[in-house]
Amino acid sequence: MEAPSFSSFEFDTNRPLQTQLQHQLTQWICSGRLPPGTRLPSSRRLAAELSISRNTVTIVLEQLKSEGFLQSIQGKGVYVAADLPQNINRPSTVHWHNRGGLPELSAFGQTLNKTPLLEHSEILPFTPGIPDLSSFPHKTWLQIQRRHQDRINLMGYDGNQGYEPLRESLAEYLKLSRGVLCKPAQIIITQGAQQAISLCAQLLLNEGDSVLVENPGYMGARKAFLARRAKLISCPMNDNGVDIDAMQRDHIIAQTSPKLMYVTPTHQYPLGGILTASQRLKLLDWAATHNTWLIEDDYDSEFHYFHKPIAALQGMAEQTPVIYMGSFSKTLYPALRLGYLVVPEALVKVFVQGKSFMGGESPLLTQAVVADFINEGHFVRHLRKMRLLYQAKWQHLNHLLNHQLKKPVRPIQQSAGMHLAIEIPGVDDQKLKQNLQQKGFGSSALSSYYNDQPTKTGLVLGFANTTRYQREAGIEALKSLL
Amino acid sequence: MEAPSFSSFEFDTNRPLQTQLQHQLTQWICSGRLPPGTRLPSSRRLAAELSISRNTVTIVLEQLKSEGFLQSIQGKGVYVAADLPQNINRPSTVHWHNRGGLPELSAFGQTLNKTPLLEHSEILPFTPGIPDLSSFPHKTWLQIQRRHQDRINLMGYDGNQGYEPLRESLAEYLKLSRGVLCKPAQIIITQGAQQAISLCAQLLLNEGDSVLVENPGYMGARKAFLARRAKLISCPMNDNGVDIDAMQRDHIIAQTSPKLMYVTPTHQYPLGGILTASQRLKLLDWAATHNTWLIEDDYDSEFHYFHKPIAALQGMAEQTPVIYMGSFSKTLYPALRLGYLVVPEALVKVFVQGKSFMGGESPLLTQAVVADFINEGHFVRHLRKMRLLYQAKWQHLNHLLNHQLKKPVRPIQQSAGMHLAIEIPGVDDQKLKQNLQQKGFGSSALSSYYNDQPTKTGLVLGFANTTRYQREAGIEALKSLL
Secondary structure, eight states, X not given: OBOOOOTTOOOOTTSOHHHHHHHHHHHHHHTTSSOTTOBOOOHHHHHHHHTSOHHHXXXXXXXXXXXXXXXXXXXXEEEEOTTSOTTTTOGGGOHHHHTTSOOOOOHHHHHHHHSOOOOOOOOOTTXXXXXXXXXXXXXXXXXXXXXXXXXXXXXXXXXXXXXXXXXXXXXXXXXXXXXXXXXXXXXXXXXXXXXXXXXXXXXXXXXTOEXXXXXXXXXXXXXXXXXXXXXXEEOOEETTEXXXXXXXXXXXXXXXXXSEEEEOTTSOTTTOOOOOHHHHHHXXXXXXXXXXXXXXXXXXXXXXXXXXXXXXXXXXXXXOOEEEEEESTTTTOGGGOOEEEEOOGGGHHHHHHHHHHHOOOOOHHHHHHHHHHHHTTHHHHXXXXXXXXXXXXXXXXXXXXXXXXXXXXXXXXXXXXXXXXXXXXXXXXXXXXXXXXXXXXXXXXXXXXXXXXXXXXXXXXXXXXXXXXXXHHHHHHHHHHO | OBOOOOTTOOXXXXXXXXXXXXXXXXXXXXXXXXXXXXXXXXXXXXXXXXXXXXXXXXXXXXXXXXXXXXXXXXXXXXXXXXXXXXXXXXXXXXXXXXXXXXXXXXHHHHHHHHSOOOOOXXXXXXXXXXXXGGGOOHHHHHHHHHHHTTOGGGSSOOOTTOOHHHHHHHHHHHHHHXXXXXXXXXXXXXXXXXXXXXXXXXXXXXXXOEEEEOSSOOHHHHHXXXXXXXXXXXXXXXXTEEOHHHHHHOHHHHHXXXXXXXXXXXXXXXXXXXXXXXXXXXXXXXXXXXXXEEEEEOTXXXXXXXXXXXXXXXXXXXXXXXXXXXXXXXXXXXXXXXXXXXXXXXXHHHHHHHXXXXXXXXXXXXXXXXXXXXXXXXXXXXXXXXXXXXXXXXXXXXXXXXXXXXXXXXXXXXXXXXEEEEEOTTOOHHHHHHHHHHTTOOOEEGGXXXXXXXXXXXXXXXXXXXXXXXXXXXXXXXXXXX
8 A cells, every 4th residue: 555645744944854754654544544554655755745855754653663563574665564453543443432431540530620720820919828938037048948958868759758857857746746646767757738637537537437526627638538538427506615514415426426626726627616625635545535536637736826726635644545647738838838747656567558658748849948947946936926927917907807897797705826817707708719719819718617507507717828918908899788 | 533643754855845845734634644534733833843934833733724723713713624524544454455556448458457567778780760850950950940939829739630831741652652642731730650551440449340451570569459459350361461362362351351451562561571562552442442441551651772662552543542651750760759641631620620639749849840841842852862872881780681691581672761681580589689789789670570470580670770889799698699
C-alpha cells in the first residue's frame, strides 16, 4: 500500500520542525490514515514534498523506527509497522466509545462525584482561618532559609515520620506552651491538618464505624471521616462545647459505641466554647470507659487573650487514648502545609507506616526552616506579637458588632482565636454570605458547619487578616444587608 | 480537707517559676494528691512555704480558677473544684489501665502494624532514585523564589487542584516533550508520586478489587493499592516490560477482571524495558476491551540517552482510560515533594474532591517557583544538562560492570534512566545489599521488587548521584563481595 500525499501537513514556524513532523506522522499512523503495512516515500522524496531538510526527515524516521511505528525492510524501504493494531483512534472501532465511557469509579469516587464541589474563592477580609499575612517575618525566614537552601541532605527523601530536629523543637514547644507530654519520637509531621485527620481515619476506623463529631463543627474533619466511609454521630453541645453529661445519657451514642471522637476543647470550632479542666477530665474518663479514641484538635490555642489557654487534654493524664493535632497554618501561614500529630507511643509505627502507604512527606527544607525558627526564639516572639495584635482586632470587631448591629444579632462571645461567630436568627445565611462576598468581604455561613438541620444561623468572621478600615467597612456592609 | 505540705515541690531555676508552679499544682490535682474539695492555703502562706513571690502564686491560682481546677468560695478561701472527677490519673481506677491498653486500630492499621517498618537510611552513592543533587541550579532557583517569597496570595489556602500557572506550564511541557494531550484543567498537582497513586486507589478501586501490577515493579504503587485493600495480580513480563500477548492468554487475569493496571511503559521499573509503539497501542486496546483503568507512571522518561523516549500512552489515542502521572523528584529533587496527574476530563472533579477529603495540597510558593522555572526555560536547560551528565555516568558504570565483574553478572541493559539493574543469579541479594551498605554504598535488592517468589536476584544501582571515583570504588567493593 502506498502512502497518501503528505502535502496537507501544516507546520507552525514557531516550533521545532522535527517535533511537529514526528507528531503528525504518529497521529496519522494512530488514526489509521497510514495503516499498518503502508510504504512511506523515501526520505529524499518526503523532504521535497514537505519542503524541509532531508536531515530532519531522516532523524524523525529513525526515531519512529526505534519507537516501533515504522520498520525498514531490507532493500524495499520503510513501512508502517505491520504488527500495529488497526485503527486505534477511529471512534467507530474503539471499544470505550461504543460503551459510551470510561471504566467505573469506586463507590467512594461516585459519592464524591455527586457532592457539589466547593468553589475555591480568593482570600477576602473576614475569610475565616487566615492569619495576618502582612505581619509574617519574611526577612528572618529568608535568612534561615538561605542557610539551609543548598544542603544536600535536605534534598533527598525524608523518613516518613518527619525531620527529626523539627520534632525535637516541637516536643519542647508543646510541653511548655500546651502541657503536651511527649517525646520527639511520638510526633508525626503531616501535610497540614487534613492529612493528619485523614491518617487517623484510615488507621483507626473500619468502614462503617461510628465517629462522634461536634455539631456545629469542623467540615474538614467530617470530610476525612466520610472518606473512610464512617458514620457520623452528632455530639450534644452546650455553651462550652461538647456536653459530656448529655453525652453520657445519649441513647444514640450508647447504641452506636463510637470508635473515635473528634473534639476542639480549647476553642470549639466555630462557636468558641472552652471546656473547663473538670469537663476535660470527665471527657478523658468517658473515652476510657467507652474505649473511644479522642482526636484533640488544638488548632488555634496560641491565641487566647485574657488567660493562658487551658492545658491540652493530651497531657492531663498518662496513657490516655488521645491523639493530639495541630498545624502551622494559623501560627505561621496556611500555604506552608505543615501540621503535626502527637500519638501514643504504641501508635508511632502504624502512623509512620500509614504515611508511607498513603503518601504525604513534607518538604525537608521547610521543616528545617521551621525547626530553626522555633529554636532561635522567633516562633514564640512572633506568637506574642500576633496575640497582642489579634487581641486588639478582636476587641475592635467585638465593639463594632455590639454597637453597629441591632439585637438580637450578637457575637457568640469568646475571647479567643482568629474568628468571631455571630448568631443572626432566622436568616438565610448562605445567601447573606454570598451578598457580603459581592461587596468584597469573606465569611462563612454558620449553617454550613452543621451535620444536619442547623439550630443556629449566622456568620463566622475571620478578623486576623483584616485592617481597622476593613473591619469598619465590612460591618457597615453587613449592616446594610440585614 | 486541708492540703498536704507543698514543700516537696521542686523548682528548676532555668524555667519560669510560674509555669512550673502551675504544672505541679495541676499534676497534684490530676493525680489525686489534692482531691476535689481540698482547701488550699492562702496565697501568702503558699508563697512563704515555697519561697517564691506572692504575685507569682496569685497569677497561678487565678489561671487555675479560670481553667476550672480551683474555685473560690466567698469568705472561705480557695478549694480544689468539687466537680472534678476523682483520681483521674491513678492507675488503679483508670479504665484503660484495667483493660490493658488503648482502643483498637482499624483492620488496615493492624495489618500495617504487622508489616516490618523499612528503616529510613541516609542517601549513599548508588541509592536508587536520587538525581545528581550537586548539579541543582540553586542560584537560579533562589532568584525566582525571592520574587515570590512575600506574595500574600501565595500564603493562603490553595484550590485543591494545584496552582494554575504551574498547571499551564506543565500542560505545555508535557505536550511538547511527551506527547501528552491535555488542557491545564486536566492536571492535578500532587504531593509526589505516592499521593498520586494513593488518590487513584481511593477514587477508582473498591475494597477487594483486582489490580494488575508489573512484577518486579514499583513497591510504592503496591503499597498504595494494598492500603485500599486491593488484590494484586502479577502481570506476565518479557524483556520489554509487560507482555500484552501473554496477558491476553492469562487465566488469572481473565478470571479476576482487573479494575486497574499500573504500568511503567517508557522505562519499566526496575528492569528498564521499553514498550514499543505497537505494544502500547495493543495495551490501550486491551484496557478498552477489558474496561480497565491504566495508570501510566512516566517517572523518568526525561532521561533517555540515544533516542527520544517513545510518546506517552496517554496521547496515543483520544478518550483513553489512561491516567498519566509524573513527578519532579527525578527532574528537580525528591524533597520538593511535587508530582502531577493528568486525568480524563470526566475525572477532574472527583480528583479535586478526593484531594479535599484526603488532604494533600502542595505549598503554593514551591508551585509558583516551579512554574517560572519551566516558563523561563530553566527546566528544559537543566534536563538537557542532566541528560548529558547521566549518559556519561551510565556509560562509565556500564563499562565498569562489564569489565570488572565476572559473568554471568551483567547489567540488564537499557540505555535510560538513573539506575541500572544487574542480575546476579543465585545470590542472597538482601544480604549483599546490606554488606555493600556497610562499605558505604547504597543499592536495592532486586528480589525486593517482586510481589511473590522472585525470579531474578541482583541489585539496582542508582548512578545519577555518584561521582566517577564513587562508581569505581563501589564496583570494586561489589566485586570483593561476590
